[in-house]
Amino acid sequence: MEQRVLRFETQAGVRIYSLPVEVFSQFYANVYLVVADSTICLIDTGSGHGNSNRDLLTGFAALQDQWGEKLSLAEVNQIILTHAHIDHFGGLPFVRQFTQAQTAIHIADRRVITNYDGRLRFASKALSRFLRHAGVSAAQHQHLMGMYLQNKEAFQTAPIEQTFEDGDRLCDLFDVVYTPGHCPGQVCLRLDEVLFSADHILARTAPHLAPEMITPGTGLEHYIWGLQQVARLDGIALTLGGHEQPIENLPKRLEQIFASNQRKIERISDLLKAQPQTVAQLSASMYRGLQGYDELLGIEKVGAFVEYLYLRGYVRPVNIAPDDDDRDPINVVYELF
Ligand SMILES: [Zn+2]
Ligand SMILES: [Zn+2]
Structure with missing residues (x-):
């Protein structure tokens, strides 16, 4: 499939280019270049992996x-x-070879980049605990953990000069809309009638x-809280995601996402009604036949939905003994409550 650079222009005349880059094999992300007066953002x-850096340079050409539009990374x-997901920040050391530009990220994600190894160790411990909680077999645990770590090649840590929070205005252009959930420091950026929705809202798939x-x-x-933040925005005419194509009808896309979440909740409830x-x-x-990394993603996703139902009091664990010691519970069976 041929990937082309797309161009958009806001009503105020700001130029936006969408540069497609292959961040993993056959998986593309959109890098955006925003050109407004003195700001070239x-x-x-x-990702910095595979063809990603090459595609970025091809996009500039x-x-x-x-x-x-005669611009290079140096400008x-x-x-x-x-x-701070690798398909969005992994190319940072490469980009910084060309430019002294300052790098900004939401404060909750800064340390993933400036302390990558430490964060990875911490996250892998937590993942291991979750997989035991989720009830995977010992062999499957070893397999899934191996796969998780295998896909986290060493990232060359890069400095972050600026952090931001919800409501901040960046470059006198972008308003930060904090939308956690997919990632702790996930944000959308509003530029007049355009919303950069990153991985929070994509045209076709759920993040x-x-x-x-x-x-x-x-x-x-x-x-869901983050979706509600976006649903409150008025006057968005164009939504540009971190992957996939532009979204012209944001309210309709939001409706589809809310409905899809609801369907998953109902499916899980039905399964638990049949049997804890x-x-x-x-x-x-729910995800029959998932293999490899997708299997891990499936378990994590269902874990997120079960946790949500638990937080709201719709499900409860049935096999945690009251006199359990301090060890983390394993093979937790849930039932409807
Ligand atoms: Zn992401
Ligand atoms: Zn992504």
């Missing part, structure tokens, strides 16, 4: 060929990261969710 950087004077039990600031509760079970068993019923 890169939103996200790709295409700016001129396709759109007559970028601001970098904003929408969240990955994992339970807060693994990482605080993620989970379905936060994600663990997160791993629910995931096996």
Whole structure:
């Protein structure tokens, strides 16, 4: 599939280019270049893996060929990261070879980049605890953990010069809308009638969710709260996601996402009504035949939904003995409550 640079222009005349980069094999992300007066801002950087850096340079070359916009990475004077997932920040060390531009990210995600190894160790411990809680077998636990770590190649830590929070205005252009859930420091950026929705809202797919039990600031509760923050925005004519194509009708897309979440909640409730079970068993019923990394993502997603139902008091664990010691509960079976 040929990937082309797209161009948009806001009513105030700000130019936006969407540069497609292959961040993992056959998986693309959108890096955005925003050009307004003296600001030349890169939103996200790709993964730095595989073809990602090459595609970024190809995208800059295409700016001129396709759109007559003569700009290079050297002229970028601001970098904003929408969240600290590797497909969005992994290209940062590469980009910084060309420019001294300052890099900004939401404060909750800063340490993932400046203390990558420490955060990874902490997150993998928490994932291990969650998988035991979810009821995966010992062999499956080892397999899933191996896969998780295998996909986290060493990232060359990069400095972050600026952090921001909800409601901040960046470069006198972007208003920060804090939308945690998919990632603790996930933000959307509003530029007049355009919303950069990052991975929070995508045109076709639902973003990955994992339970807060693994990482605080993620989970379905936060994600729905973040959707409500976006639903309150008026006058968004164009939504540009971190992957996939632009979204023209944001309220309709939000409706679809709310409905899809509701369907998953109902499906889990039905399965638990039939029989109390663990997160791993629910995931096996809901996502039959998932292999490899997708299996891990499936279990995490179901974990996020079960946790949400638990937080709201709709489900409860049935097999945690009251006199259990301080060890984390394992193979937790849930029932409707
Ligand atoms: Zn992401
Ligand atoms: Zn992403």
